[in-house]
Amino acid sequence: KQEVTQIPAALSVPEGENLVLNCSFTDSAIYNLQWFRQDPGKGLTSLLLIQSSQREQTSGRLNASLDKSSGRSTLYIAASQPGDSATYLCAVGKGQGGSEKLVFGKGMKLTVNP
Amino acid sequence: DTGVSQNPRHKITKRGQNVTFRCDPISEHNRLYWYRQTLGQGPEFLTYFQNEAQLEKSRLLSDRFSAERPKGSFSTLEIQRTEQGDSAMYLCASSRGGQGDKKLFFGSGTQLSVL
Numbered sequence: 001k002q003e004v005t006q007i008p009a010a011l012s013v014p015e016g017e018n019l020v021l022n023c024s025f026t027d028s029a030i031y032n033l034q035w036f037r038q039d040p041g042k043g044l045t046s047l048l049l050i051q052s053s054q055r056e057q058t059s060g061r062l063n064a065s066l067d068k069s070s071g072r073s074t075l076y077i078a079a080s081q082p083g084d085s086a087t088y089l090c091a092v093g094k095g096q097g098g099s100e101k102l103v104f105g106k107g108m109k110l111t112v113n114p
Numbered sequence: 115d116t117g118v119s120q121n122p123r124h125k126i127t128k129r130g131q132n133v134t135f136r137c138d139p140i141s142e143h144n145r146l147y148w149y150r151q152t153l154g155q156g157p158e159f160l161t162y163f164q165n166e167a168q169l170e171k172s173r174l175l176s177d178r179f180s181a182e183r184p185k186g187s188f189s190t191l192e193i194q195r196t197e198q199g200d201s202a203m204y205l206c207a208s209s210r211g212g213q214g215d216k217k218l219f220f221g222s223g224t225q226l227s228v229l
Contacts, residue, residue, distance in 0.1 A: 004156070032216055043118075043205055043220035044157070089156050093216065101170065102149075102218065104156025 002027045006090055006105035015082060015114050021075040023090030023105055028068050035064050035075050036089045038107065044089065048075070080112045116140060118221035120206050126227045127196055134192045135224045139208030146189050147218065148181055149205040150174065157205055163189060164211055196228045 003026045013019060023033075032051050036044040048057045048064040050073070056065040061078040077084060087109045091102040119138040127133050139146045144165050149157035160179070161171045165186035175181075178196075183189040193200055203225050207218040 034217065036220075041225070043120075043222045044207075044218075046217045046219065049217050091156070101159045101162070101172075102157075104158070106154065106156050 002030075002092060002094060002103045004090055004092055004103050004105035006088075006108045008108060009106065010109040010111070012111040012113065013080060015080060015112055017080050017112075019077040019080050019110070021077070021088050021090075021108055021110070023073040023075070025071045025073075025090075025092050025103075027092075027094070028071050030068065030092045030094050032093045033064075033066055033073050034091050034093070034102065035062075035073075036091065038087045038089060040087075047088075080110075082112050082114045085110055085112050118206055118208055118219050120204075120221035120224050122224060123222065124225045124227075126229065128229050129196060129198060131196055132192065132194045133196060133226065134190055135204055135206075135226075137189045137191070137206030137221060138187075139189070139206070140219055142210070143208035143219070144186065144211045145209045146183055147207045147209075148189070148191055149207065151203045151205055151223070152201075160191075193226075196226075198228045201226055201228045 005024045034049045035047045038044045050057050050066040063076040066073045087107040089107040091104040093102050121136045147162040148160040151157040160175050161181050163183040178194045181191045203223045205223045207220045209218050
């Protein structure tokens with residue numbers, strides 16, 4: 001059974017810091033990995049999707065890497081801003097269909113203080 | 115608004131009552147998913163449709179739960195004889211089928227409280 005772990009569960013940092021969010025998964029036979037952002041009481045917003053054949057994806061101040069063999073992914077946030085405060089979730093998709101059945105971690109609550 | 119739309123946003127019901135939620139996916143997306151999320155947890159997969167066909171259901175989806183997607187457009191999720199353990203955020207998502215980008219686009223969810 002696939003398990004996804006995100007440690008730590010919460011992080012509080014001053015504005016401007018570069019951040020590294022970690023995600024690990026137990027079964028390396030994944031189709032893709034996605035990082036999402038969730039604001040309180042809201043749905044999820046997809047940030048980055050990495051196919052299993054890729055090593056990293058970048059969007060603006062965000063960079064996500066994937067090491068499938070070791071079962072790890074990292075989300076890097078450059079020059080953090082208070083608006084980055086949210087819960088960040090990592091999810092892996094398995095099977096030829098890809099993202100039909102994503103397995104999520106519990107998320108990491110990020111607070112960026114001005 | 116071209117995003118995923120869910121209604122209602124909040125639902126409060128008494129134990130034993132039936133509830134129904136609606137999801138309108140992004141119009142060109144033929145895959146639609148239901149997830150459930152409880153406080154402090156990540157979303158858990160419930161079921162998904164490709165067009166009008168329900169292709170997979172999780173064991174979490176007991177006999178009291180039923181989902182439909184008539185005509186491959188909007189979807190409904192019904193919970194019969196609600197229990198307090200059904201209290202959660204119910205999230206709908208959609209994606210394109212076939213090859214290419216498999217990004218999921220989520221709605222804002224329906225928060226269910228069973229008293």
